Amino acid sequence: xxxxxxxxxxxxxxxxxxxxxxxxxxxxxxxxxxxxxxxxxxxxxxxxxxxxxxxxxxxxxxxxxxxxxxxxxxxxxxxxxxxxxxxxxxxxxxxxxxxxxxxxxxxxxxxxxxxxxxxxxxxxxxxxxxxxxxxxxxxxxxxxxxxxxxxxxxxxxxxxxxxxxxxxxxxxxxxxxxxxxxxxxxxxxxxxxxxxxxxxxxxxxxxxxxxxxxxxxxxxxxxxxxxxxxxxxxxxxxxxxxxxxxxxxxxxxxxxxxxxxxxxxxxxxxxxxxxxxxxxxxxxxxxxxxxxxxxxxxxxxxxxxxxxxxxxxxxxxxxxxxxxxxxxxxxxxxxxxxxxxxxxxxxxxxxxxxxxxxxxxxxxxxxxxxxxxxxxxxxxxxxxxxxxxxxxxxxxxxxxxxxxxxxxxxxxxxxxxxxxxxxxxxxxxxxxxxxxxxxxxxx
Numbered sequence: 001x002x003x004x005x006x007x008x009x010x011x012x013x014x015x016x017x018x019x020x021x022x023x024x025x026x027x028x029x030x031x032x033x034x035x036x037x038x039x040x041x042x043x044x045x046x047x048x049x050x051x052x053x054x055x056x057x058x059x060x061x062x063x064x065x066x067x068x069x070x071x072x073x074x075x076x077x078x079x080x081x082x083x084x085x086x087x088x089x090x091x092x093x094x095x096x097x098x099x100x101x102x103x104x105x106x107x108x109x110x111x112x113x114x115x116x117x118x119x120x121x122x123x124x125x126x127x128x129x130x131x132x133x134x135x136x137x138x139x140x141x142x143x144x145x146x147x148x149x150x151x152x153x154x155x156x157x158x159x160x161x162x163x164x165x166x167x168x169x170x171x172x173x174x175x176x177x178x179x180x181x182x183x184x185x186x187x188x189x190x191x192x193x194x195x196x197x198x199x200x201x202x203x204x205x206x207x208x209x210x211x212x213x214x215x216x217x218x219x220x221x222x223x224x225x226x227x228x229x230x231x232x233x234x235x236x237x238x239x240x241x242x243x244x245x246x247x248x249x250x251x252x253x254x255x256x257x258x259x260x261x262x263x264x265x266x267x268x269x270x271x272x273x274x275x276x277x278x279x280x281x282x283x284x285x286x287x288x289x290x291x292x293x294x295x296x297x298x299x300x301x302x303x304x305x306x307x308x309x310x311x312x313x314x315x316x317x318x319x320x321x322x323x324x325x326x327x328x329x330x331x332x333x334x335x336x337x338x339x340x341x342x343x344x345x346x347x348x349x350x351x352x353x354x355x356x357x358x359x360x361x362x363x364x365x366x367x368x369x370x371x372x373x374x375x376x377x378x379x380x381x382x383x384x385x386x387x388x389x390x391x392x393x394x395x396x397x398x399x400x401x402x403x404x405x406x407x408x409x410x411x412x413x414x415x416x417x418x419x420x421x422x423x424x425x426x427x428x429x430x431x432x433x434x435x436x437x438x439x440x441x442x443x
Contacts, residue, residue, distance in 0.1 A: 119147055
C-alpha cells in the first residue's frame, strides 16, 4: 500500500499495528446534519479506512452527500495501515464497523474467507458492473461472490519529473526504459541525480519491480506470480531483478546512493524533486505524487510538476499497474443494512465525482465524467486508467498475503530493501523472495 496507497494510504498512515488498535476506540469524523425524514433517518453508518489528512477530509464530503441523500449519520474511524489487525480486533471486541475501505486484494480475500463479509446487493452489483471493467469486479470477487466495490483507484505507472531539471539537462520525456536510464544519466551529468527513491518505504520498491515485470514478462506471468502459481525463482523474475538492479547499482541514478535512498520515505522522495532544495530530477510512483507536490510544495501538476507513463521495458508493452480501495460491508456491523446502502451510493458516478472535484482521486468507473476532475493532469491520468480496461493489473504485493507483500521490515518489502543495498545477486534475491512467498502463501 497500494492504498493509498504504495498508494496514498501509506503516505500518512504511519501508525504501527499497536497504535492502529489503540485508535479503534476513537471515531474521527462525523457527517453533516442528517436529512430529516430520509429513508435511513436515525441510522449511523460507521466507516473504517486508512485515509488521513486531505484524503479523509475529501472522503467525508462523499459521506456528507450520502447523509443529505438518505438521512443516515456517518462516522469515519481511521484504521491505521494494518487494516487486517484493526478489523479483527473490532470484530472480536463486538464493535465492528459497518463498512471498511480495504486497500489490499489479499486482505479482502482474507476477510471473505473468514466469513466476515456480506456480498454486494443486487443494486450495488448492477451499478458497479455497468461502470467498471471486468478486471475490477474480478479483484472484488472471492469464490464466485462479489464482495468488494472498488471506489478509489491509483495509477501506479507514472514517472514524475521537474520540467526545470529536464530543461537544464536538455532532455525530453523518454519512450523506453533504456531511454529512461540514458535520460537519468544525462540529468546526473548536468548536476542533479536522476531518481529520488523512497527506499525506507519498501512498498515503493515493490512498485518498481511490478512495473518492470509486467512490461518485460507480460500479463500472463504477472498473474501467475501474483497468485504464487509461478515461483519467484523463475528466470523471468531474475531478469526483472537484473533490470531493476541497473538503477539501484548506478550512483548517478539514485539520489544519495543506496544509503541515502534507504533513509528516504515516500513524502521525502517527492520533496527531493519538488521541494525548495531539489536533489533529484525524477521520482517514480503513482498519480498521487502530483497531489503531494501540490499540497506540500505548491507545485502545479501539468506545469512545474509533470509526468510521463512508465516506459516499456525490453520490447514489451508499457505497463499499467493500479492499486485501489474496495468498500466492503461487515456482517457484524450494527447497521450493515445501512452500510450496504452506502455501497450502493459509492457505486454511482455521483459519489465519485464529488471526490474527483476535490482532487487527489481517480475512479475506475468509466461513467464518471472526465470533466469532474479538477485539473488536466488528473483528467489525463484517469482517462488512461479507464482506457486500459482489462489490461490493468492490480499491484502484485497488494494481492499477496500481508506477511509477504504488506508488512514493514518483512517479506518482499525487506528483501527488496536489501536488494537496493546490494543488487549484485539477483538470483539470490529471487531465492529469498521464493522462500518468503512459499511460507506466506502456504503452497
